[in-house]
Amino acid sequence: MLDLLPDLCDAHGDQLHWLEAPLQDWGGKALFFGQVVTVKCFEDNSRVKELLATPGQGKVLVVDGGGSTRQALMGDLIAKSAVDNGWAGVVIFGAIRDAGEIATLALGVKALGVTPFKTERKGHGETGIALRLGGVNIRPGMWLYADKNGVVLSDNPIH
Numbered sequence: 535m536l537d538l539l540p541d542l543c544d545a546h547g548d549q550l551h552w553l554e555a556p557l558q559d560w561g562g563k564a565l566f567f568g569q570v571v572t573v574k575c576f577e578d579n580s581r582v583k584e585l586l587a588t589p590g591q592g593k594v595l596v597v598d599g600g601g602s603t604r605q606a607l608m609g610d611l612i613a614k615s616a617v618d619n620g621w622a623g624v625v626i627f628g629a630i631r632d633a634g635e636i637a638t639l640a641l642g643v644k645a646l647g648v649t650p651f652k653t654e655r656k657g658h659g660e661t662g663i664a665l666r667l668g669g670v671n672i673r674p675g676m677w678l679y680a681d682k683n684g685v686v687l688s689d690n691p692i693h
């Protein structure tokens with residue numbers, strides 16, 4: 535299946551929150567879904583690296599990077615560790631790098647853009663908190679569905 539969201543929104547539109555943001559697809563998987571884990575950080579990917587090195591159990595990491603595309607919150611090594619640990623995808627309000635490699639990985643990746651520059655890891659960032667992104671209040675444990683048509687979230691699983 536290539537398109538999930540149109541049917542999902544036709545059948546369950548009243549339960550879905552549409553994430554209105556200029557996210558682009560960078561991963562090898564455009565269609566992905568899973569329960570949400572959250573991170574908020576700014577030009578420091580310490581928490582992103584730590585979390586994606588733990589068992590993902592099919593979940594999706596949503597990263598509020600403050601919209602900065604100056605430094606990459608994920609590169610190919612971190613993305614590979616996400617694949618190895620069973621994460622379904624990563625949605626980043628910020629940038630990635632190593633876009634060529636990341637496109638070959640079986641991982642859903644949406645981000646605002648790319649940059650060749652990495653962050654300086656100083657151990658900053660918060661995990662497991664509520665985020666406000668693209669007009670949606672995103673809480674850990676919500677369900678996120680993504681494909682080439684965009685990203686929607688629901689409080690309960692729809693499938």
Ligand SMILES: O=C([O-])CC(=O)C(=O)O
Pocket residue numbers: 579606607608609610611612613631632652653
């Ligand atoms: O290490 C970083 O900060 C990002 C990166 O390049 C990688 O994940 O390969």
